[in-house]
Amino acid sequence: MKEVISRGAQNFLNLSKDSKVLVVSHFDTDGVTSASIICKAFKRANINFSMKIVKSLRDDFVLSLPKDRIIVFSDLGSGSLELFSDLLKVFVIDHHEIKTKPLPNTVLINPHLLPDSEYEDICSAGIAYLFSKALSPDGSNKDLASLAIIGMVGDLVKTIGPYNNEILTDADVIIKKGLQIYPATRPLNKSLEYSSRMIIPGVTGDIKGVLKLLRESGITKVDGKFKSLIDLDEEENSRLITGVILRRRGLDNSRLIDNIYLVKFFGKLEDAREISAKINACSRLGRSDIALSFCVGSKKARKDSEDIYADYKQMLVSALRFVDSSKDSKIVGNDYVIINAKDQIRDTIIGTVTSILSFSSKYKEGTAILGMSYNESGIKVSLRIVGNNGRKAHKIIGGVMKNFSGEWGGHDNAAGCTISRDDEVKFLESVKHSLEYSELKV
Numbered sequence: 001m002k003e004v005i006s007r008g009a010q011n012f013l014n015l016s017k018d019s020k021v022l023v024v025s026h027f028d029t030d031g032v033t034s035a036s037i038i039c040k041a042f043k044r045a046n047i048n049f050s051m052k053i054v055k056s057l058r059d060d061f062v063l064s065l066p067k068d069r070i071i072v073f074s075d076l077g078s079g080s081l082e083l084f085s086d087l088l089k090v091f092v093i094d095h096h097e098i099k100t101k102p103l104p105n106t107v108l109i110n111p112h113l114l115p116d117s118e119y120e121d122i123c124s125a126g127i128a129y130l131f132s133k134a135l136s137p138d139g140s141n142k143d144l145a146s147l148a149i150i151g152m153v154g155d156l157v158k159t160i161g162p163y164n165n166e167i168l169t170d171a172d173v174i175i176k177k178g179l180q181i182y183p184a185t186r187p188l189n190k191s192l193e194y195s196s197r198m199i200i201p202g203v204t205g206d207i208k209g210v211l212k213l214l215r216e217s218g219i220t221k222v223d224g225k226f227k228s229l230i231d232l233d234e235e236e237n238s239r240l241i242t243g244v245i246l247r248r249r250g251l252d253n254s255r256l257i258d259n260i261y262l263v264k265f266f267g268k269l270e271d272a273r274e275i276s277a278k279i280n281a282c283s284r285l286g287r288s289d290i291a292l293s294f295c296v297g298s299k300k301a302r303k304d305s306e307d308i309y310a311d312y313k314q315m316l317v318s319a320l321r322f323v324d325s326s327k328d329s330k331i332v333g334n335d336y337v338i339i340n341a342k343d344q345i346r347d348t349i350i351g352t353v354t355s356i357l358s359f360s361s362k363y364k365e366g367t368a369i370l371g372m373s374y375n376e377s378g379i380k381v382s383l384r385i386v387g388n389n390g391r392k393a394h395k396i397i398g399g400v401m402k403n404f405s406g407e408w409g410g411h412d413n414a415a416g417c418t419i420s421r422d423d424e425v426k427f428l429e430s431v432k433h434s435l436e437y438s439e440l441k442v
């Protein structure tokens with residue numbers, strides 16, 4: 001792949017002298033950080049380009065792309081290779097599944113091209129970084145490695161091989177092992193209260209419980225403020241871990257302690273997960289433009305992203321409250337819950353809402369949580385499976401979607417699809433049947 005990257009970069013530099021470039025990137029953290037790396041590297045190389053950030057790569061969008069430009073896709077494109085035949089020249093920087101062979105006009109840079117024995121899960125921002133490094137061999141793009149780390153954290157990359165190691169070595173990053181609450185760089189009372197990724201019963205969302213846990217762990221205020229996770233000494237840290245484990249008895253604690261990536265951002269040490277969460281919030285509320293400006297270093301965008309992030313958290317709280325209180329929009333089965341939120345929860349956050357519910361201690365292992373929200377043209381459906389009991393989300397959605405038209409995709413624990421609004425009732429019946437049937441098999 002080294003070869004493919006360096007040849008691709010040379011090829012790109014030659015071709016972009018004579019043609020304009022359009023970059024199309026995905027709107028999640030990995031996509032936006034990829035776009036920001038590409039943006040900075042292209043500016044430095046004096047490349048004439050414009051940029052579009054999209055929620056998904058729709059066929060009609062691909063077919064409407066200008067035919068006289070070089071198109072660079074990042075964090076998407078590998079599933080649409082056969083649609084590029086009318087385009088001038090295409091570069092795909094992506095890590096999603098490759099569905100068909102690339103056409104002669106397409107340069108595909110994707111870790112799935114690595115032989116099985118060398119396969120490494122490199123996120124798109126990581127590949128974009130390696131590509132940017134190849135664009136200027138003098139090393140002037142090395143500062144972009146930190147953005148790749150944010151993409152890596154956003155996409156929960158787990159396998160670290162030679163490529164990811166190269167990125168980690170180049171980046172200005174500090175890696176610490178610690179409790180998976182975040183941000184690790186802010187006062188603990190806040191990160192414990194809002195720790196939606198790792199629910200601590202009696203603590204998450206409960207400020208009294210938070211203070212009790214801190215008191216028990218012997219963590220006190222210094223200058224009126226609680227220490228942050230990364231500032232704890234060893235003893236405080238181990239007492240806190242004990243307190244958390246006691247409260248999470250019976251829950252899956254295998255990922256309780258994991259790597260925490262700290263990167264320099266705007267001159268300050270930040271928890272990569274928090275930057276990722278901010279980017280994500282901007283994109284989900286339709287402001288990927290702000291997320292991108294934030295990543296390339298705009299102070300104004302940094303402030304704006306902060307405000308959007310606050311709104312976003314508020315929106316999630318209201319959405320969860322809606323799920324809790326609304327009776328007519330919920331169907332509760334033995335091993336499944338269906339939330340048909342219609343227009344009460346935004347389509348861009350329904351996936352996050354079902355994820356939070358699946359991480360909470362509310363539902364038992366194996367429960368299928370299905371959320372449905374209206375979007376501009378149809379209904380967005382998200383399915384999550386609590387824990388890991390062998391029930392496969394993508395199999396359930398894939399099975400149901402045999403009888404409906406619309407895009408779908410996913411993996412073991414999470415899957416989703418979009419359907420037409422006319423199919424709402426029929427889909428509900430069909431998915432209910434499938435969830436009841438799939439629970440019988442378990």
Ligand SMILES: [Mn+2]
Pocket residue numbers: 030031075095123124155
């Ligand atoms: Mn990605």
